[in-house]
Amino acid sequence: MRARLVLASVVTILLGPLLLAPHVSAGPPVEGSGNGVADLGSNKNSVIVKFTTTGTSPFAISPVYAKGKSPTPWLKANAPLRGSVFSEKHSAALVGAKVVAPDQWTLQVVPLSSAPKVSSGSTPLVFKLPKTLKGDSTRTFIFQGDGEIVVFPISARGMSGFPVVSTSGKVKKKIVLPRGTKYMSVTGVGSWKLRK
Numbered sequence: 001m002r003a004r005l006v007l008a009s010v011v012t013i014l015l016g017p018l019l020l021a022p023h024v025s026a027g028p029p030v031e032g033s034g035n036g037v038a039d040l041g042s043n044k045n046s047v048i049v050k051f052t053t054t055g056t057s058p059f060a061i062s063p064v065y066a067k068g069k070s071p072t073p074w075l076k077a078n079a080p081l082r083g084s085v086f087s088e089k090h091s092a093a094l095v096g097a098k099v100v101a102p103d104q105w106t107l108q109v110v111p112l113s114s115a116p117k118v119s120s121g122s123t124p125l126v127f128k129l130p131k132t133l134k135g136d137s138t139r140t141f142i143f144q145g146d147g148e149i150v151v152f153p154i155s156a157r158g159m160s161g162f163p164v165v166s167t168s169g170k171v172k173k174k175i176v177l178p179r180g181t182k183y184m185s186v187t188g189v190g191s192w193k194l195r196k
Helices: 002-020
Strands: 030-033 036-043 047-053 058-065 075-078 081-087 094-100 104-111 125-128 137-144 148-155 165-168 171-177 181-187 191-195
Touching: 030 036, 036 104, 047 058, 058 081, 075 081, 081 125, 081 181, 094 104, 148 171, 165 171
Parallel strands: none
Antiparallel strands: 030 104, 036 094, 047 081, 047 104, 058 075, 058 094, 125 181, 137 171, 137 191, 148 165, 148 181
């Protein structure tokens, strides 16, 4: 009996990190043109939704959940645009995205773990820090756009924190990222940089 208990403990220790972050595989790209609702499958975990859109018109995407709620849009911006947005685990599965765009667009659900390791960009993006923060950490965030900008941390478990930036226009601000931050979401169109 004791040997089984020890074995179970060892298996839990070894597999613990895998159990905390459920595996999500990339879904197939969904393409469309004009206003519509894209079928994104059924996603019960935190994921990234990658997108591209052409043209020069306004573009907006909003999550669609299995239980018809009216969520806040992920993004409202002008095309052409390419980037990604974060969809946090929700009480109802993410099943689609409502798209408002007169031109061509593509959406794809990918695992949070596929976020790129970058420290700057010019589009809305979910990205990975070089390592998970073991304590609170101060960074400088710089934004050279003129529209809305929202920046928030995301833990290794895929849970978002409170926004560390939520404003409009140019920004140069010291921000504090909480312990456990592994990913970041930047929703704003314009050149941005995160530096130590």
